[in-house]
Amino acid sequence: MVRYKDASELFDNYDSSLFGDGFASDRQAEHAENHAMKYADHKQRAKERQARISEEGREIGPLPPVLYPELVGECRHDFLRFMLTFGNADQSDPAFPAPFCDAQLYAIRSIQETLLNGGSRPLCLPRGFAKSTFCEWGIAWALCYGHQRFILIIGAKQQLASQILENVGRILFQNDLLAACFPSLVYPVLCLDGSPGRAPGQTLDGEHTNIKWNSRTLICPTVAGAPSSGCIVTVSGLDGAIRGMKVGSDRPTCVIVDDPQTEKSAASVHQTDRRWNLLSGAVKGLAGPSQSLAMIATITVQRPDDLSEKILAAWGGRRFSMLRTMPEKMELWEEYNKLREIGIKNHIETADQIREANVFYLSHRSEMDAGAEAEWEYRFDSRTEVSAIQHAMNLYFANKQTFFSEYQNRPLAILDEARNLTRDEILRKIVTVKRYTVPLECERVTCGIDIQQDCLYWVTTAWGDGFRGHVLDYGRFPEGRKTIQDLFPDASEKDAFYLALGRLCPILDSRSYQREDGTALKIEKGLIDANRGLFTPQVRKICYDMNSVWEPVFGWGKGADELFIRGGLKPGEQRGENWQRPALVPANLVRHTRYDTNYWKSSVRTFWQAPAVGSGTLTLFDGDERSHYDFIQHQLSEKSVPVTGPRGTIDKWTLVPGLENHLWDCLIMATVAASVCGSHLASATTPASRKLLYRVKNWSVKPK
Numbered sequence: 089m090v091r092y093k094d095a096s097e098l099f100d101n102y103d104s105s106l107f108g109d110g111f112a113s114d115r116q117a118e119h120a121e122n123h124a125m126k127y128a129d130h131k132q133r134a135k136e137r138q139a140r141i142s143e144e145g146r147e148i149g150p151l152p153p154v155l156y157p158e159l160v161g162e163c164r165h166d167f168l169r170f171m172l173t174f175g176n177a178d179q180s181d182p183a184f185p186a187p188f189c190d191a192q193l194y195a196i197r198s199i200q201e202t203l204l205n206g207g208s209r210p211l212c213l214p215r216g217f218a219k220s221t222f223c224e225w226g227i228a229w230a231l232c233y234g235h236q237r238f239i240l241i242i243g244a245k246q247q248l249a250s251q252i253l254e255n256v257g258r259i260l261f262q263n264d265l266l267a268a269c270f271p272s273l274v275y276p277v278l279c280l281d282g283s284p285g286r287a288p289g290q291t292l293d294g295e296h297t298n299i300k301w302n303s304r305t306l307i308c309p310t311v312a313g314a315p316s317s318g319c320i321v322t323v324s325g326l327d328g329a330i331r332g333m334k335v336g337s338d339r340p341t342c343v344i345v346d347d348p349q350t351e352k353s354a355a356s357v358h359q360t361d362r363r364w365n366l367l368s369g370a371v372k373g374l375a376g377p378s379q380s381l382a383m384i385a386t387i388t389v390q391r392p393d394d395l396s397e398k399i400l401a402a403w404g405g406r407r408f409s410m411l412r413t414m415p416e417k418m419e420l421w422e423e424y425n426k427l428r429e430i431g432i433k434n435h436i437e438t439a440d441q442i443r444e445a446n447v448f449y450l451s452h453r454s455e456m457d458a459g460a461e462a463e464w465e466y467r468f469d470s471r472t473e474v475s476a477i478q479h480a481m482n483l484y485f486a487n488k489q490t491f492f493s494e495y496q497n498r499p500l501a502i503l504d505e506a507r508n509l510t511r512d513e514i515l516r517k518i519v520t521v522k523r524y525t526v527p528l529e530c531e532r533v534t535c536g537i538d539i540q541q542d543c544l545y546w547v548t549t550a551w552g553d554g555f556r557g558h559v560l561d562y563g564r565f566p567e568g569r570k571t572i573q574d575l576f577p578d579a580s581e582k583d584a585f586y587l588a589l590g591r592l593c594p595i596l597d598s599r600s601y602q603r604e605d606g607t608a609l610k611i612e613k614g615l616i617d618a619n620r621g622l623f624t625p626q627v628r629k630i631c632y633d634m635n636s637v638w639e640p641v642f643g644w645g646k647g648a649d650e651l652f653i654r655g656g657l658k659p660g661e662q663r664g665e666n667w668q669r670p671a672l673v674p675a676n677l678v679r680h681t682r683y684d685t686n687y688w689k690s691s692v693r694t695f696w697q698a699p700a701v702g703s704g705t706l707t708l709f710d711g712d713e714r715s716h717y718d719f720i721q722h723q724l725s726e727k728s729v730p731v732t733g734p735r736g737t738i739d740k741w742t743l744v745p746g747l748e749n750h751l752w753d754c755l756i757m758a759t760v761a762a763s764v765c766g767s768h769l770a771s772a773t774t775p776a777s778r779k780l781l782y783r784v785k786n787w788s789v790k791p792k
Contacts, residue, residue, distance in 0.1 A: 146286075146290055146291050147291050147292075148275070148276060148279040148290060148291070148292055148297075149291075149293040149294075150293065151271055151275060151293075151311065152275055153271070154269060154270075154271060155268040155269065156265075156268060156269050159173065160269050160270070163229075164233055165200075165204065166200075167196060167199060167200035167203070167225075167226065167229050168193075168196050168197075168200070170225070170229045171183070171184060171196070171222075171225050172184060173265075174263055174265055174266050174269075175225065177263065177265040178264075183225075184218075186466035187466065188464075189217075189465070189467075190463070191213050191214075191217060191408035191463050191464065192213070192218065192222070192464065194408075195211045195213055195217075195219055195222055196222055198211060198384070198405070199211075199222055199223065199384060200226075202342075202382050202383070202384050203226055203229070203230045203235045203236055203342065203382060206381075206382040207382065207383075208382075208383040208384075208385075208402075209385075209403060209404075209405055210384075210385045210386075210387050210396075210400055210404075210405040211223075211384065211385065211386045211387065211405075212387050212388070212396065212400060212405060212407040212408060212497055212746060213386075213408050213497075214388075214408060214409060214410040214495040214497060215388060215494045215495055216467065216495075217408070217463075217464060217467070220252065220346055220386055221255075223252070223344050223346060223384060224252055224255045224259060225259060226344075227239055227241070227252075227256045227344065228256055228259045228260050228266075230319075230342070231256075231260070231308060231316050231319050231321070232260075232266070232269075232270045232273060232315075232316060233315050234314075234317075236319070237319055237320065237338065238319070238320045238321075238322075238335065238338050238339065238341045238342070239319075239320070239321045239322075239340065239341070239344060240323070240324065240333065240340040240342070240343045240344070240374065241253060241321065241322070241324075241343075241346065242323075242325070242326055242330070242343060242344070242345045242348065242371065243323070243324075243325055243326070243345075243346050243347065243348070244325065244326055244348055244350050245325045245326075245327075245350075246304075246323060246324060246325035246328055247325075248325075248346065248347070249323035249325060249346065250303045250323050252323070252344070253306060253322075253323050254303070256321065257301070257306065260273065260274060260277075261274060261277050261278060270316065272309065272311040272313075272314035272317070273309065273311075273314065273316040276290060276292060276297045276299060276311070277301065277309065280299070280301075284299075284300075284301050287300065287301065295310070295312070296310065297309040297310050297311070298310045298318070304322060304323055305320070305321070305323075305335070306321045306322075307320050307335070308320070320338060322335060326345075326366060326367075330366065330371060330374070333374060339375055339379075340375060341375060341381065342382040342383070342384075343374065343381060343382070343383045343384070344384050344386075345367065345371075345383065345385040346385075346386050347387070347388065348363060348367065348385065348387070348395060349363060349387075349390070349394060349396065351390065353395070354390040354391050354394040354395065355391065360394055360395050363395050364395055364398045364399075367385075367395075371383070383403075385399050385403070387399055387400070388494055388497060389407060389497045389498070389746070390493045390499060391493070391499055392499070396497075397744075397745055397746075400745035400746045401745040405746070406746060407497040407498070407745075407746030407747075408463055408497065409463060409495070409496040409497055409498060410464075410467065410476075410480045410483070410491075410495040410496060411460060411461065411462055411463070411477070411480045411495075411496065412462070412463055413459055413460055413461045413718055414459065414460060414714045414717045415456060415458065415460040415481070415714060416458050416459030416460075416714060416715045417455050417456055417458060418712065418713075418714045420452055420455055420456045421481055421485075423448065424445055424448050424449055424452075424456065425445075425481075425485045427444045427445040427448055428441075428442065428445035428482075428485075430444070431444055431445055438471075438472060442472050446472075446473075446474065449478055450474065453474075453475075456477075457475070457477050459714070459715065460477045461569075462475070462477050463476075464476060467479060467480075480495065483495055488500065497746070498721070498747075508693050508726075508727050508728055509693050509696055509697065509723060509724055510724075511720060511724065513696055513697050514696055514708065514716075514720050514724075515713060515720075516700065517696060517700055517706060517707045518707070518708045518710065518711060518712070519558075519700065519707045519708070519710065520710050521558065521707070521709055521710060522709060522710050523560070523561060523710065523711075524560055524561055524599070524602070524709075525560070525601070525602055525603070525604065525709070526550040526558070526560065526601050526602065526603040526604065526607075526609055527552075527556075527603075527604060527707070528603060528604040528605055529552040529553075529556050530550035530551055530552040530556060530558055531550075531551070531553075531609075532550070532551050532552075532609070532612045532765055532767070533549070533550050533551075533560065533609045533611050533612055534548070534549055534551065534611065534613050534614065534758045534759075534761035534762045535547065535548045535549070535596055535611050535613075535614035535754075536614070536615050536616075536617075536641075536753070536754040536755065536756065536757025536758035536760075536761065537589075537592070537593075537614065537615070537616045537754065537757070538617045538750045538751075538753045538757070539620050539627070542572055542573060543564055543565060543566065543570075543572060544564070544565040544572070544588055544589070544592055545562075545563070545564050545565075545750040545751055545753075546562065546563060546565070546592070546596065547559060547561070547751055547755045547757075547758050548560045548561040548562070548596065548599075548601075548611065548758065549755065549762065550601065550609070551762040551765075551767045553703070553767075554702075554703025554704060554767075554768070555695065555703055555704045555705075555759075555762070556703055556704075556705060557705065557706040557707070557759065558706065558707045558709070559707070559708045559719075559755070560601055560709060561709070562719055562754065565588065565591075566588075572584050572585060572588045575587075575588065575591075576588070581622075582622065582623065582625075582626055585623050585626050586630055589616065589626070589627070589630040590630055590633070590634075593614070593630065593636070593638055596611060596614065597610070597634075597636055611637055612761075613637050613639065613762075613764060613765050614637050614639070614761065615638075615639055615640075615641035615681060615757040615758070615761045615764075616630070616638055616639070616640055617643075617757065618640035618641060619642055619643055624640070627640045628640055628676055628677045628678055628680075629677060631677070631678045632677035632678050639678060639679065639680060639681060640678065640680040640681070641680060641681045641682070641683065641757055642680060642681070642682045642683075643682075643685040643753075643756075644682055644683065644684055644685060645684075645685040645686055645741070647731050647738070647740055648731045648732055648736060648737065648738045648740075652666060652668075652687075653668055658670070658671065659671060660672065664763050664764060665763055666683060666684040666687040666688065667681055667688075667760055667763060667764060668681070668682045669681050669682075670682070681760065681761075681764060683760045685741065686728075686738055686739055686740060686741055687738070688756050688759060688760055689726065689728070689741045689752075689756055690728065690741075691759070692755060692756055692759055693728075696723070718751070721747065721748070722747075722750060722751035723751070723752050724744075724747075725743060725744055725747040725748060725752055726741050726742060726744065726752060727741070727742065727744060728740060729742075
């Protein structure tokens, strides 16, 4: 046997010719080449097959037809019909099971008007009145029809705005009727099968749909000819990067601002100002220099001069309350609440907790509901409550501060912390003198009537020496929720107000007010607001036709830069303390009175703040805080700020946004009427006025 020292010797002695080395190399090379070709061919076929399968998976065409085109056309410009049609399509689970109230219909009309025609509108509704839900459906409506191309949702925090976008997605993509009516918007999204990651490759008839859907942005499918094609919805927090926001080259055309303040920010003047500056500056400028931005804000007034009040002041709009008026019999409600609290403490089962309280309410319901009026009669929990008034009063007793802010949009702070007049100052002036009864120290009766768009308000007062005043009566004509147009449906607007005055003035004229000593007094002078130019001729004519104590009156409310009266006394003219009665002009039929509104409002405020005895004071007939709720609200509806000009420094009065001041204006006119009749301030306290000291009710409210 031949042994080799290592492997190299083996190869040194190797005779390759014995084994045909060249032949083996050629065969191996050919085999490798064939294998490579077959593998490349296999890869190409697999790639083509996979591409074909992938292409078939991405292509979703053809688009389904619109099943109900008539329905689509009917809802195009009718937002309310859109919501009721598509929201209540599933009768087993309707989105809007209860009829809407006036406040909700106002909000729905505001949303429709803004989305169609632009503008800035606040929705100041109580908590639980579905204002955010209306906005979510408004966004869905705008996308379906392309009313707005780019909608930005702004919340106090970004996650809150993202929740609205998520709800919009539920509305659009979980509604069978919407899918049948708007396939160009809904069908491509449904084809994603809940996987947004499939969106980049999706095509319709060979064209990419370009859908984008995440927690921050929704870009609607690109579908040729569809009004929703490419519409955008995105979200941001009010503290986020809002300035210059764009998606591609698109800028927002509409902004939905949902509850833009928190409880903490509402309590901070700095944060309130910062957020208002963002809304009025950066947000307003999002649409660019040549475009106007449609803006909707859902708000709740939490504090005086908070962000919501700034929005109301700048954008206009109305604030709505859960209870339009409060109940009169608060003592019965206090008893009801005691029973409810006892039930909650002593029982576990809900039915046992509320049983005795509900029995009490049902047995006294007519008395307990008297004077109260709910904005939305269907706003209550049918499992534990029987009426919207009961529901509101449960919230009232649970937390009064929250009730007046969250549900009334009139926080107690507006009453308690007003700059000029407070609720307690008026409550201190309620005396035990019954309604329609004239205090012994008063000797004349006057009245003021204020004209509104659909009704009249009046206040009747009694006056004595030194402007010792007392409110005898007040009210609205017609009573309740009726309007002048309801009373005179066939009359023109002007004639209807003439007829209304013709009915109210004789009623007030005929009333006899009994003084405490038995003397009967009637209205000596009544002033009717004639500042509404449309109705000025009707006011003059009714005063002429009545041939009575009534006279037109015009308020003058300039600032400190103009004089109320210029020049000397003219023939036939009469002047008094910041009021003037020009000579009769035959064309005017009757004489009229002009008065300085700023001066007399400041005077009446002083009368309310003065002690209940002495001169220059006002008192209010017997009642309590709830029975006088509306009257007090009207007295607190305006505030003043000092302004300086050529006339010196005066109080300039303005209306608190969203409040009503009609009974306040009536009281001012009645006070001016007293001055015209000869009342004037006196320095001495009369013996008769000292007797009133024993009739003041609210000694628990300490004077400041």
